[in-house]
Amino acid sequence: MEQVDTVILGAGAAGLFCAGSILRQAGDRAGRVVVLDHARAPGEKIRISGGGRCNFTNLATGLDRFVSGNPRFAASALAGFSPADFVAMVDQAGIAWHEKTLGQLFCDGSARQIIDMLLHRMRGAELRLGTAVEKVEPAERGFLVASSKGPLAARRLVVATGGKSIPKMGATGIGYDIAAHFGLALVEPRAGLVPLTFAEQDLDLCRPLSGLSVAAEVSHGAGRRRTRFRDGLLFTHRGLSGPAILQISSFWRPGEEIIVDLAPDAEIAAGLREIRGQGGRMTVASALSRWLPARLAEAIAAEAGLAGARLADQGNAVLDRLGGRVNRWVLRPVGTEGWRTAEVTVGGVDTRALDSRTMQVKSVPGLYFIGEVVDVTGWLGGYNFQWAWASAHAAAQAI
Numbered sequence: 001m002e003q004v005d006t007v008i009l010g011a012g013a014a015g016l017f018c019a020g021s022i023l024r025q026a027g028d029r030a031g032r033v034v035v036l037d038h039a040r041a042p043g044e045k046i047r048i049s050g051g052g053r054c055n056f057t058n059l060a061t062g063l064d065r066f067v068s069g070n071p072r073f074a075a076s077a078l079a080g081f082s083p084a085d086f087v088a089m090v091d092q093a094g095i096a097w098h099e100k101t102l103g104q105l106f107c108d109g110s111a112r113q114i115i116d117m118l119l120h121r122m123r124g125a126e127l128r129l130g131t132a133v134e135k136v137e138p139a140e141r142g143f144l145v146a147s148s149k150g151p152l153a154a155r156r157l158v159v160a161t162g163g164k165s166i167p168k169m170g171a172t173g174i175g176y177d178i179a180a181h182f183g184l185a186l187v188e189p190r191a192g193l194v195p196l197t198f199a200e201q202d203l204d205l206c207r208p209l210s211g212l213s214v215a216a217e218v219s220h221g222a223g224r225r226r227t228r229f230r231d232g233l234l235f236t237h238r239g240l241s242g243p244a245i246l247q248i249s250s251f252w253r254p255g256e257e258i259i260v261d262l263a264p265d266a267e268i269a270a271g272l273r274e275i276r277g278q279g280g281r282m283t284v285a286s287a288l289s290r291w292l293p294a295r296l297a298e299a300i301a302a303e304a305g306l307a308g309a310r311l312a313d314q315g316n317a318v319l320d321r322l323g324g325r326v327n328r329w330v331l332r333p334v335g336t337e338g339w340r341t342a343e344v345t346v347g348g349v350d351t352r353a354l355d356s357r358t359m360q361v362k363s364v365p366g367l368y369f370i371g372e373v374v375d376v377t378g379w380l381g382g383y384n385f386q387w388a389w390a391s392a393h394a395a396a397q398a399i
C-alpha cells in the first residue's frame with residue numbers, strides 16, 4: 001500500500017493553494033504531498049471564472065460578504081490571509097491585474113495565469129489527475145483513500161472537493177459524503193449565485209425585453225434579515241438575471257418574494273406628478289423614460305393599459321400604481337436554474353464540526369475541510385476565491 005504524508009482531494013482553487021502553502025511553510029518537513037482530482041486539467045473553475053479573467057479577490061473582503069450558518073466562523077482564516085496577501089503573490093508572479101467596480105480584482109490577461117502561478121507554487125507536490133476519489137475510510141495511522149487508480153494511505157487528509165455546482169465541470173458532492181461518513185453534520189447544500197426562474201405571468205414583461213440591462217436594487221426578507229443588492233439586472237427570455245439577481249439568489253428560499261426597484265435613485269410616483277404639474281402633452285411612456293430605458297418604459301406603460309396615453313389625463317391613483325410598479329415590483333420566483341448554472345453552493349459541511357483557526361475536524365485529528373465544501377459562501381465579486389485561499393492557508397499552517 002502506498003503511504004504518503006498528506007493527501008489533498010481536489011485540484012481546484014483551495015486544493016492547489018493548500019498544496020503550495022504546505023510546501024512553502026514546511027519545506028522538506030512537509031513530506032510527500034499528493035493532490036488527487038478526477039478532472040483532466042487542474043483548476044477548471046479558475047479557468048472559466050470572471051469571464052476568463054478570474055476575479056481572484058475582492059478588496060472589500062469582510063465577514064459581512066459571506067453567507068454561513070455561523071457568520072463569525074470565517075473571521076480567523078480571513079484575518080490570517082488577506083486580499084493584499086494574494087495580490088502580493090500575483091504581483092510577484094508578474095501577473096497584471098486591474099480593479100473593476102466594487103473592489104473586484106481581475107487579471108488583465110487570461111485566468112490561466114493564476115492556475116500557472118498556483119502550479120508553480122506547489123512544485124514538489126504530486127498532482128495526479130484523472131483520479132476519481134471513491135471513498136475515504138479511517139485507518140490505523142490516518143486515512144485510506146479509495147480511488148479509480150487504487151488505494152492510498154495518508155497521515156493527513158484535506159478535503160477540497162468543492163460543492164455541487166456545475167457537474168459538467170467535475171463537481172460531485174463527494175466532500176459531503178466524506179463528511180457524513182465521519183459523522184459530521186451538513187447544512188443542506190443549495191444552488192447559489194444562480195439565475196432565478198419565474199412564472200409565466202412575469203415572463204410576459206421580461207421576454208420582449210430580453211437583453212436589456214438596468215441598474216436596479218433587488219431586496220429580500222424583512223427587518224434585520226433584509227438583504228439588498230444594487231447592481232445590474234438583466235431581462236432574459238427566461239426571466240431576470242444579472243449580478244443583482246445572482247446575489248439575491250444565495251439568500252432566497254422557495255416560496256419567498258423578492259422586490260425589484262427598477263429606478264432606485266428616484267421616487268417615480270412623485271416624479272410623475274411633478275411632470276404632470278408642468279402641463280404638456282407628454283405620454284406616460286416618455287415620462288417614465290426619464291428614469292428607465294425607453295423599451296422598458298413603453299412595456300410598463302403598455303402593461304398598465306396606458307400605451308400612447310397622455311400623462312396629463314391620469315389621476316393620482318394611476319401614478320401611484322405606476323410608481324409602485326417601478327419602485328416596488330414584487331415577484332415570487334418559482335425556482336432557480338439549479339446546479340447546472342449555479343456559480344456556487346450555499347451550505348455544506350457544518351462549521352460547528354471544524355476548528356475555525358485550522359479547518360481541522362475537531363473530532364477527527366488529521367482531517368481538514370477547505371474551500372467551497374464548507375458552509376461558507378461568498379457574495380459575487382471575488383469573495384469565493386478569497387475564501388478558498390484563506391481557508392487553504394489556515395489548514396496549511398496547521399499541517
Ligand code: FDA
Pocket residue numbers: 009010011012013014015036037038039042043044045046048049050051054055056057131132133134160161162163165166169170171172173174342343344370371372373381382383384385386388
Ligand atoms: P473547486 O470546485 O474549484 O475544486 C474542486 C475540485 O475537486 C475540482 O477540480 C473537481 O474536479 C474535484 N473533484 C470533485 N469531486 C471529485 C472526485 N470524486 N474525485 C476527484 N476529484 C473530485 N469565484 C470568485 O471568487 N471569482 C470569480 O470570478 C468566480 N467566477 C466563477 C465562474 C463560474 C462559471 C463558476 C462556476 C464559479 C465561479 N466562482 C468565482 C466560484 C469559484 O470558482 C469557486 O468558489 C471555487 O472554485 C471553489 O474552490 P474549491 O477549490 O473549493 O472547489
